Amino acid sequence: MKVCGPKLSLCCLVLSVWGIVQLTLMGVFYYIEAVALLEDIPLDESHNETTVFNIEEFKRMAQLGYSQVGIESVTLIEDAAEEKAANGKDFLQVTTKNYKAIASNCWIAATMYFVTLLIAVSQCVWAQRIQRAAQEKLEEEGCEDTK
């Protein structure tokens, strides 16, 4: 039953909790961005040229005040942006797909951390039980000696 000692299991417990919380949130954010981007695709003709379109282009467009670009809740676009896309529409579509893939990866990892959490909790409880038993045994011996 024993996989790891009390300290390691406590560490794993903390890490699992943190992992679950953060990865779930990250998944949510990436998903939101995908939805937002999808909704605000600028189906503007001018951006269907066949110039190479990447994230730099995108940012420049945004800074020039292109009001149709979607709102970002967190600056996660660098993680998801496609390096090279044929044109503007392509860029946005592939980027959206990337966002969704990342989001699902995050959630899967969160579930894996949940499993780790269960294991860590069981290890912690088990370690505590052993410690308590050892303490009781010590007290018993002490009482016997003085009799």
Add this chain to the structure above:
Amino acid sequence: MDLMAYTMYTVQTIPKSPDKAGLERAGQLALNPQVNDFQRRYVSEVRRCSEMERKLRWVAAELPVPAAPPARPPPRNLSAREVNILEERIDYIESEIQEMTRNARNLKADYLSLNELKILIEKMQTLFEDHDAHRKISASIHVKQANDADGDIGHLGFIAGVVATARVPAFEKMLWRISHGNIFFKQTRIEKPLLDPFSGHQLLKSVFVVFFHGEQIKMRVKKVCHGFQATLYPCPATTKEQHEMLAGVSSRINDLEVVLKQTEEHRRLVLAGIAHDISTWIVIVRKEKAIYHTLNMFSMDIVKKCLIGECWVPKQDVYIVQKALENGVKQSGSPIPSILHHVPTNEIPPTFNRTNKVTKGFQNLIDSYGIASYREVNPALYTIITFPFLFAVMFGDVGHGIIMTIFAAVLVVFEDRFMKKKSDNEVWNIFFGGRYIILLMGIFSVYTGTIYNDFFSKSINAFGSSWFNPYDNLTLIEKTMSLAPEDAYRDYPYPYGMDPVWQITLLLSVLIELTDDGFNFLSFCHSHFRKPEAIFLQYMPQIVFLLLLFWYLCILMFVKWIIYSAANSDPAYTSLCAPSVLILFINMMLLKPTEAVEPCKPYMYTGQEALQNAFLYIALLCVPVMLFGKPIHKMMVGRKRTAYQNGVEGGDQQEDEADSEKINWGELLITQAIHTIEYVLGAVSHTASYLRLWALSLAHAQLSAVLWKQVLKIGLRGRSYYNAITLYVVFAIWAFFTVAILVVMEGLSAFLHTLRLHWVEFMSKFYDGQGYAFAPFSFAAILEEEEEEPLTVESKDANNSPPDRY
């Protein structure tokens, strides 16, 4: 900071007064040692207690299992009779255990020799059986028996014994040499190591037999054996005798084993019986010793048969002390009451700051630099806020702040449990002791993190519409800092002169520095309010100097923010024309006129040039005031006094007072010059020093960004579902590095810099820190101190005998 009163109280002499203990429990006194240790009255009692403690400690060491600390509440103090009884009991226990140990050792020694003898005999049998010598020996022995009277005929005698295996070669060589080769040496090793009762080690030994010819050689061999610490045993020659001896030895060994076991049992029982009480006894003895030690500090007034003691008491607590005294008098039932009254004195009282568990950490930080002089302003009060705030400016990140806050919150919520578990781990103790500091630091970091918009290096845009026209209003500017990191702020179409994100932390740091200076001055004023000349001649010029130069810089920055905006219609005031404040400031100091490019104006507002020059000159004027002000003042005061003295003939004023007021011009000027230079240079260097706030915050932001990009991004890269596993692993690695590098390392670094900023740039300006701490008598402190250093406490007393074990 509490007012201290110097009081004196008299106590009737009783062999041991319980009132003293009662007072100590009130915990409010600190006694002044006055007399030499050896002359004090209670030296013998202290020595007795010391002895008892030593014995108890030795007995505690003999226990097989370390004794548990006394869980019950500490017992009441014992009367003199009970102390005597305890002492006797301890003596008895000690002698009993010593005797038992001695007996056990003797028994073990006997056991060892018997074992050796048995092994010897067994080995001898083998030695005799399989060698020709056996025949020779028996033959010679028979010859000897036949020719008893004839001692001349060569007969072979032998000596058998046991020696350490390591010495056998040297032993053999020695024997060879002294006997000129006329001996016959045979040895075999004993396989099983034997237990030495004295040292407790296992020894490897060998059995040896030496056959020789003649009495002289026998003497020599014996001497050699003695030199090599070999034990000789009488071994019978014939087999039959050997068998008999063997049987006898075996039975004796068995008996001895039984006895040994019983002794061990008995000893264990006795020790177990004591184990329960020993901790309580040790505590009692230590308390007694501490009480006697303190009683020694009283001086003895033989005429009135009472003890007089002088001590410092906080003025507020005087009535507590009086009540404790009354209680003690009632308890001891003595007819004479104890008296407590104030004594006016010129000595400097100790400094006492009341702290609770929250403020204690901060007070420790200040006290490490120097304990405040009596009645000086205690900076610990606003350190509670400024320290975490400065830390947070350098550490600002919401994610890391949350980690810190949670960690500190766990420590605080479960602090009772942690306090019971006394740990030896210093690192843990340091962290636990500073838990409130860490908690505040974490909370403030979360706050600055939201201002910097940094969440594990990612920014959160809650207000929307950040991508267009970011300079609409100020709040949006803060939130749109998200554009700046790593991104091309170079892409900003409207250069702002200096980057907004850089300016904010830069401005922050300068602002903070000047607020701190403001605090400085307030504190200084408060500390020295009785000395107006110090304020006017030293303080005003300092503050004016600082005001005119550095606060003006801040004002310029504010003006620039307000006046220049992209939406302004006046072409001279658009953001294109916003001048660099730094360059303006440098030009001001160097008295250089700035050039302008049309349509921008060279200055921000009309009359700026004239105003700046005026400020500069006034600031420069402050310097000689700082330099010469105080000495001139002293000189004038001195002159007035000497004039007065000369006017009044033979005044009552003493000689030494006039001498101490004599002006040493050189020294005074030099000190003042040093102070002035220190201050002027310090003003510039300290202001620049606060820029570390900016530097560290930048470093932190960049580090966390790098960590995200290089580590976590790997996990986010793949597009298939199997990349979730990589994400799982990568996240663990990223979390580990975040905690290890960003929280722990950066946190410690920011802590250190904050501490340095406080100590050097802040406190050096006004803090005197020459006080000494108020250390009231308290049992808990003494018990803890004694647990850590038992030896030094012993050596304090007259009893210099080393703790002898047996």
